Amino acid sequence: MENFINNLPKAELHLHIEGSFEPELMFKIAQRNAIKIPFNSVAEIKEAYKFNCLQDFLDIYYQGAQVLQTEEDFFDLTFSYLQKCNAQNVRHTEIMFDPQTHTERGIPFKTVINGIVKAQEKAERDFGITSLLIMSYLRHLSEADAFKTLEESLPFKDKITCVGLDSSEKGNPPSKFKNVFKKSMEIGYIPVAHAGEEGDADYVWEALDILKIKRIDHGNNSLQDKELITEIVKRDLALTVCPLSNTALQVVSDLKDHPLKKMMQLGLKVTINSDDPAFFGGQVNTNYIEIQKALNLSKKNLYELAKNSFQYSFLDTDTKQKYLNELETYYANNK
Protein backbone atom coordinates (compact mmCIF):
# COMPACT_ATOMS: atom_id res chain seq x y z
CA MET A 1 0.00 0.00 0.00
CA GLU A 2 2.84 2.42 0.82
CA ASN A 3 4.32 1.82 -2.57
CA PHE A 4 0.95 2.45 -4.19
CA ILE A 5 0.68 5.77 -2.32
CA ASN A 6 4.24 6.87 -2.98
CA ASN A 7 3.85 6.43 -6.73
CA LEU A 8 0.27 7.69 -6.93
CA PRO A 9 0.15 10.88 -9.06
CA LYS A 10 -1.40 13.56 -6.86
CA ALA A 11 -1.80 17.29 -6.24
CA GLU A 12 -1.38 19.11 -2.96
CA LEU A 13 -3.96 21.84 -2.39
CA HIS A 14 -3.31 22.97 1.19
CA LEU A 15 0.28 23.80 2.00
CA HIS A 16 1.69 26.85 3.76
CA ILE A 17 5.17 27.51 2.42
CA GLU A 18 6.25 28.93 5.80
CA GLY A 19 5.00 25.67 7.33
CA SER A 20 7.33 23.64 5.14
CA PHE A 21 10.35 25.28 6.81
CA GLU A 22 12.39 22.33 8.12
CA PRO A 23 14.51 22.97 11.23
CA GLU A 24 17.74 22.11 9.35
CA LEU A 25 17.08 24.79 6.72
CA MET A 26 15.91 27.25 9.40
CA PHE A 27 19.24 26.84 11.16
CA LYS A 28 21.20 27.25 7.94
CA ILE A 29 19.36 30.44 6.94
CA ALA A 30 19.54 31.88 10.47
CA GLN A 31 23.31 31.45 10.37
CA ARG A 32 23.60 32.85 6.85
CA ASN A 33 21.70 35.98 7.95
CA ALA A 34 23.42 36.14 11.36
CA ILE A 35 20.08 36.05 13.14
CA LYS A 36 19.80 34.66 16.65
CA ILE A 37 17.01 32.15 17.19
CA PRO A 38 16.02 30.93 20.65
CA PHE A 39 17.20 27.37 19.93
CA ASN A 40 20.68 25.87 20.12
CA SER A 41 20.13 22.86 17.90
CA VAL A 42 17.80 21.21 15.41
CA ALA A 43 16.82 18.79 18.21
CA GLU A 44 15.77 21.71 20.41
CA ILE A 45 13.60 23.11 17.62
CA LYS A 46 11.94 19.74 17.12
CA GLU A 47 11.35 19.44 20.87
CA ALA A 48 9.44 22.75 20.78
CA TYR A 49 7.02 21.39 18.15
CA LYS A 50 4.41 20.15 20.61
CA PHE A 51 1.10 21.93 20.46
CA ASN A 52 -2.21 21.96 22.32
CA CYS A 53 -4.09 24.10 19.82
CA LEU A 54 -3.80 26.25 16.71
CA GLN A 55 -2.51 29.31 18.59
CA ASP A 56 0.36 27.36 20.25
CA PHE A 57 1.48 26.29 16.80
CA LEU A 58 1.08 29.72 15.21
CA ASP A 59 3.31 31.35 17.85
CA ILE A 60 6.22 29.07 16.89
CA TYR A 61 5.43 29.18 13.17
CA TYR A 62 5.61 32.99 13.03
CA GLN A 63 8.79 32.95 15.10
CA GLY A 64 10.53 30.57 12.68
CA ALA A 65 9.54 32.69 9.68
CA GLN A 66 11.45 35.67 11.13
CA VAL A 67 14.77 34.33 9.80
CA LEU A 68 13.59 34.67 6.19
CA GLN A 69 15.07 37.90 4.84
CA THR A 70 16.28 37.73 1.25
CA GLU A 71 14.93 36.56 -2.09
CA GLU A 72 17.41 33.66 -1.88
CA ASP A 73 15.87 32.59 1.46
CA PHE A 74 12.39 32.45 -0.08
CA PHE A 75 13.79 30.62 -3.09
CA ASP A 76 15.55 28.02 -0.90
CA LEU A 77 12.45 27.53 1.24
CA THR A 78 10.19 27.01 -1.75
CA PHE A 79 12.57 24.92 -3.82
CA SER A 80 13.24 22.64 -0.86
CA TYR A 81 9.49 21.96 -0.63
CA LEU A 82 9.19 21.42 -4.40
CA GLN A 83 12.04 18.88 -4.32
CA LYS A 84 10.01 16.96 -1.76
CA CYS A 85 7.01 17.16 -4.08
CA ASN A 86 9.12 15.61 -6.81
CA ALA A 87 10.16 12.75 -4.53
CA GLN A 88 6.50 12.04 -3.68
CA ASN A 89 5.01 12.19 -7.15
CA VAL A 90 3.14 15.39 -6.34
CA ARG A 91 2.53 16.58 -9.90
CA HIS A 92 0.88 19.88 -9.03
CA THR A 93 0.75 22.05 -5.90
CA GLU A 94 -1.18 25.14 -4.81
CA ILE A 95 1.08 26.98 -2.40
CA MET A 96 -0.17 29.39 0.27
CA PHE A 97 2.06 32.20 1.36
CA ASP A 98 1.48 34.78 4.10
CA PRO A 99 2.90 38.12 2.84
CA GLN A 100 1.99 39.95 6.06
CA THR A 101 4.22 37.69 8.15
CA HIS A 102 7.10 39.22 6.22
CA THR A 103 5.99 42.73 5.21
CA GLU A 104 5.08 43.47 8.85
CA ARG A 105 8.76 43.09 9.75
CA GLY A 106 9.98 45.21 6.86
CA ILE A 107 10.63 42.60 4.16
CA PRO A 108 9.32 43.94 0.82
CA PHE A 109 6.47 42.05 -0.87
CA LYS A 110 8.59 41.72 -3.99
CA THR A 111 11.42 39.94 -2.13
CA VAL A 112 8.97 37.30 -0.92
CA ILE A 113 7.18 36.70 -4.18
CA ASN A 114 10.20 36.88 -6.47
CA GLY A 115 12.01 34.18 -4.45
CA ILE A 116 8.95 31.93 -4.45
CA VAL A 117 8.23 32.40 -8.17
CA LYS A 118 11.84 31.64 -9.17
CA ALA A 119 11.60 28.33 -7.30
CA GLN A 120 8.24 27.54 -8.97
CA GLU A 121 9.78 28.19 -12.39
CA LYS A 122 12.81 26.01 -11.67
CA ALA A 123 10.63 23.14 -10.40
CA GLU A 124 8.57 23.29 -13.57
CA ARG A 125 11.73 23.25 -15.71
CA ASP A 126 13.57 20.58 -13.71
CA PHE A 127 10.74 18.28 -12.63
CA GLY A 128 7.71 19.24 -14.72
CA ILE A 129 5.82 20.11 -11.52
CA THR A 130 3.16 22.78 -11.97
CA SER A 131 2.20 25.11 -9.14
CA LEU A 132 0.18 28.21 -8.39
CA LEU A 133 -0.01 30.68 -5.52
CA ILE A 134 -2.64 31.43 -2.88
CA MET A 135 -1.98 34.74 -1.17
CA SER A 136 -3.38 34.34 2.34
CA TYR A 137 -4.54 37.18 4.55
CA LEU A 138 -3.81 36.84 8.25
CA ARG A 139 -7.16 36.89 10.00
CA HIS A 140 -5.78 38.09 13.35
CA LEU A 141 -4.89 41.38 11.60
CA SER A 142 -7.40 43.98 10.45
CA GLU A 143 -9.27 44.14 7.15
CA ALA A 144 -7.46 47.44 6.45
CA ASP A 145 -4.17 45.55 6.72
CA ALA A 146 -5.43 42.95 4.25
CA PHE A 147 -6.39 45.76 1.85
CA LYS A 148 -2.82 47.04 2.07
CA THR A 149 -1.52 43.61 1.13
CA LEU A 150 -3.98 43.39 -1.75
CA GLU A 151 -2.64 46.74 -3.01
CA GLU A 152 0.97 45.52 -2.75
CA SER A 153 0.12 42.38 -4.70
CA LEU A 154 -1.15 44.24 -7.78
CA PRO A 155 2.17 44.47 -9.66
CA PHE A 156 2.42 40.67 -9.28
CA LYS A 157 -1.21 39.92 -10.09
CA ASP A 158 -0.32 37.51 -12.90
CA LYS A 159 1.76 35.37 -10.48
CA ILE A 160 -1.10 34.91 -7.99
CA THR A 161 -4.22 32.80 -8.57
CA CYS A 162 -6.14 32.87 -5.29
CA VAL A 163 -6.62 34.72 -2.05
CA GLY A 164 -6.95 32.75 1.18
CA LEU A 165 -7.57 33.36 4.86
CA ASP A 166 -5.50 31.76 7.62
CA SER A 167 -4.11 32.20 11.17
CA SER A 168 -6.15 32.38 14.42
CA GLU A 169 -9.69 31.37 13.52
CA LYS A 170 -11.68 31.81 16.72
CA GLY A 171 -12.81 35.41 17.18
CA ASN A 172 -11.87 36.29 13.59
CA PRO A 173 -14.87 35.21 11.50
CA PRO A 174 -14.83 35.31 7.70
CA SER A 175 -17.29 38.26 7.74
CA LYS A 176 -14.45 40.45 9.09
CA PHE A 177 -12.92 40.22 5.57
CA LYS A 178 -16.07 40.67 3.49
CA ASN A 179 -14.94 43.83 1.66
CA VAL A 180 -11.38 42.78 0.92
CA PHE A 181 -12.55 39.44 -0.48
CA LYS A 182 -15.09 41.23 -2.68
CA LYS A 183 -12.37 43.54 -4.01
CA SER A 184 -9.93 40.61 -4.45
CA MET A 185 -12.51 38.80 -6.57
CA GLU A 186 -13.13 41.89 -8.71
CA ILE A 187 -9.40 41.91 -9.41
CA GLY A 188 -9.61 38.29 -10.53
CA TYR A 189 -8.32 36.31 -7.56
CA ILE A 190 -10.22 33.12 -6.71
CA PRO A 191 -11.33 33.09 -3.04
CA VAL A 192 -10.61 30.22 -0.63
CA ALA A 193 -10.48 30.27 3.19
CA HIS A 194 -9.65 28.23 6.26
CA ALA A 195 -12.98 27.57 7.96
CA GLY A 196 -14.26 25.06 10.47
CA GLU A 197 -10.84 24.02 11.76
CA GLU A 198 -11.38 25.40 15.27
CA GLY A 199 -14.30 27.66 14.36
CA ASP A 200 -17.83 26.24 14.23
CA ALA A 201 -20.08 25.49 11.26
CA ASP A 202 -21.35 29.09 11.23
CA TYR A 203 -17.86 30.21 10.17
CA VAL A 204 -18.07 27.83 7.20
CA TRP A 205 -21.48 29.29 6.30
CA GLU A 206 -19.97 32.79 6.38
CA ALA A 207 -17.05 31.69 4.20
CA LEU A 208 -19.53 30.28 1.66
CA ASP A 209 -22.13 33.03 1.69
CA ILE A 210 -20.10 36.15 2.46
CA LEU A 211 -16.63 35.40 1.06
CA LYS A 212 -18.04 33.24 -1.79
CA ILE A 213 -15.18 30.76 -1.47
CA LYS A 214 -14.55 28.15 -4.16
CA ARG A 215 -12.81 25.65 -1.85
CA ILE A 216 -12.83 25.07 1.91
CA ASP A 217 -9.56 24.68 3.81
CA HIS A 218 -10.05 22.06 6.55
CA GLY A 219 -13.84 22.36 6.98
CA ASN A 220 -13.98 19.64 9.66
CA ASN A 221 -16.67 21.34 11.70
CA SER A 222 -19.02 21.43 8.71
CA LEU A 223 -20.10 18.04 10.01
CA GLN A 224 -21.89 19.80 12.89
CA ASP A 225 -24.61 20.97 10.49
CA LYS A 226 -26.56 18.70 8.12
CA GLU A 227 -27.91 21.58 6.09
CA LEU A 228 -24.40 22.88 5.58
CA ILE A 229 -23.21 19.48 4.34
CA THR A 230 -26.04 19.43 1.81
CA GLU A 231 -25.11 22.95 0.69
CA ILE A 232 -21.41 22.11 0.25
CA VAL A 233 -22.31 19.05 -1.82
CA LYS A 234 -24.78 21.11 -3.88
CA ARG A 235 -22.20 23.82 -4.57
CA ASP A 236 -19.63 21.11 -5.40
CA LEU A 237 -16.97 22.60 -3.13
CA ALA A 238 -13.99 20.49 -2.08
CA LEU A 239 -12.51 20.29 1.41
CA THR A 240 -8.73 20.33 1.79
CA VAL A 241 -8.33 17.97 4.72
CA CYS A 242 -5.04 17.71 6.63
CA PRO A 243 -5.03 14.58 8.84
CA LEU A 244 -1.69 14.98 10.67
CA SER A 245 -2.34 18.69 11.21
CA ASN A 246 -5.69 17.76 12.77
CA THR A 247 -4.10 15.43 15.31
CA ALA A 248 -1.09 17.73 15.98
CA LEU A 249 -3.41 20.65 16.78
CA GLN A 250 -5.92 18.42 18.57
CA VAL A 251 -8.74 19.23 16.18
CA VAL A 252 -9.12 15.42 16.12
CA SER A 253 -7.95 13.42 19.15
CA ASP A 254 -6.80 10.32 17.28
CA LEU A 255 -6.42 9.50 13.56
CA LYS A 256 -8.73 6.52 14.10
CA ASP A 257 -11.48 9.03 14.95
CA HIS A 258 -10.79 11.18 11.90
CA PRO A 259 -14.01 12.01 10.00
CA LEU A 260 -12.43 11.67 6.52
CA LYS A 261 -14.20 8.46 5.58
CA LYS A 262 -17.49 9.77 6.91
CA MET A 263 -17.02 12.93 4.83
CA MET A 264 -16.53 10.80 1.71
CA GLN A 265 -19.61 8.74 2.51
CA LEU A 266 -21.65 11.93 2.85
CA GLY A 267 -20.68 12.85 -0.69
CA LEU A 268 -18.22 15.59 0.26
CA LYS A 269 -15.26 16.00 -2.10
CA VAL A 270 -12.22 15.51 0.08
CA THR A 271 -8.51 15.89 -0.62
CA ILE A 272 -5.47 14.93 1.51
CA ASN A 273 -2.83 17.55 2.32
CA SER A 274 0.04 18.26 4.69
CA ASP A 275 -0.77 21.88 5.77
CA ASP A 276 2.52 22.58 7.61
CA PRO A 277 4.62 19.44 7.03
CA ALA A 278 7.73 20.59 8.93
CA PHE A 279 5.65 21.04 12.07
CA PHE A 280 3.06 18.27 11.97
CA GLY A 281 5.14 15.15 11.40
CA GLY A 282 4.94 14.44 7.73
CA GLN A 283 4.74 15.37 4.10
CA VAL A 284 1.65 14.70 2.00
CA ASN A 285 2.51 11.03 1.37
CA THR A 286 2.87 10.41 5.11
CA ASN A 287 -0.59 11.94 5.51
CA TYR A 288 -1.97 9.47 2.94
CA ILE A 289 -0.12 6.56 4.53
CA GLU A 290 -1.16 7.28 8.12
CA ILE A 291 -4.81 7.97 7.34
CA GLN A 292 -4.96 4.87 5.13
CA LYS A 293 -3.76 2.75 8.06
CA ALA A 294 -5.98 4.44 10.63
CA LEU A 295 -9.19 4.17 8.59
CA ASN A 296 -8.32 1.10 6.53
CA LEU A 297 -8.83 2.98 3.25
CA SER A 298 -8.92 0.94 0.05
CA LYS A 299 -6.90 1.61 -3.10
CA LYS A 300 -10.14 2.85 -4.64
CA ASN A 301 -10.55 5.37 -1.80
CA LEU A 302 -6.97 6.57 -2.32
CA TYR A 303 -7.52 6.85 -6.05
CA GLU A 304 -10.65 8.94 -5.41
CA LEU A 305 -8.74 11.24 -3.07
CA ALA A 306 -5.98 11.75 -5.64
CA LYS A 307 -8.60 12.27 -8.35
CA ASN A 308 -10.27 14.98 -6.26
CA SER A 309 -6.89 16.65 -5.79
CA PHE A 310 -6.63 17.24 -9.55
CA GLN A 311 -10.33 17.75 -10.17
CA TYR A 312 -10.68 20.47 -7.52
CA SER A 313 -7.39 22.20 -8.30
CA PHE A 314 -7.51 25.56 -10.05
CA LEU A 315 -5.59 24.28 -13.07
CA ASP A 316 -6.78 24.98 -16.61
CA THR A 317 -8.93 22.25 -18.14
CA ASP A 318 -6.24 20.78 -20.42
CA THR A 319 -3.56 20.44 -17.76
CA LYS A 320 -6.12 19.03 -15.35
CA GLN A 321 -7.14 16.45 -17.92
CA LYS A 322 -3.51 15.52 -18.59
CA TYR A 323 -2.98 14.72 -14.91
CA LEU A 324 -6.31 12.91 -14.62
CA ASN A 325 -5.31 10.71 -17.58
CA GLU A 326 -1.98 9.99 -15.90
CA LEU A 327 -3.82 8.99 -12.74
CA GLU A 328 -6.29 6.77 -14.66
CA THR A 329 -3.42 4.89 -16.30
CA TYR A 330 -1.64 4.48 -12.97
CA TYR A 331 -4.75 3.15 -11.24
CA ALA A 332 -5.64 0.81 -14.11
CA ASN A 333 -2.14 -0.71 -13.90
CA ASN A 334 -1.84 -0.88 -10.12
CA LYS A 335 -5.24 -1.61 -8.60
Ligand code: HPA
Ligand atom coordinates in the same frame (compact mmCIF):
# COMPACT_ATOMS: atom_id res chain seq x y z
N1 HPA B 1 -4.69 27.05 10.26
C1 HPA B 1 -4.69 28.39 10.31
N2 HPA B 1 -3.64 29.11 9.97
C2 HPA B 1 -2.54 28.49 9.57
C3 HPA B 1 -2.48 27.12 9.50
C4 HPA B 1 -3.62 26.36 9.86
O1 HPA B 1 -3.66 25.12 9.82
N3 HPA B 1 -1.24 26.82 9.07
C5 HPA B 1 -0.60 27.97 8.85
N4 HPA B 1 -1.38 29.00 9.16
Ligand code: ZN
Ligand atom coordinates in the same frame (compact mmCIF):
# COMPACT_ATOMS: atom_id res chain seq x y z
ZN1 ZN C 1 -3.65 25.59 6.75
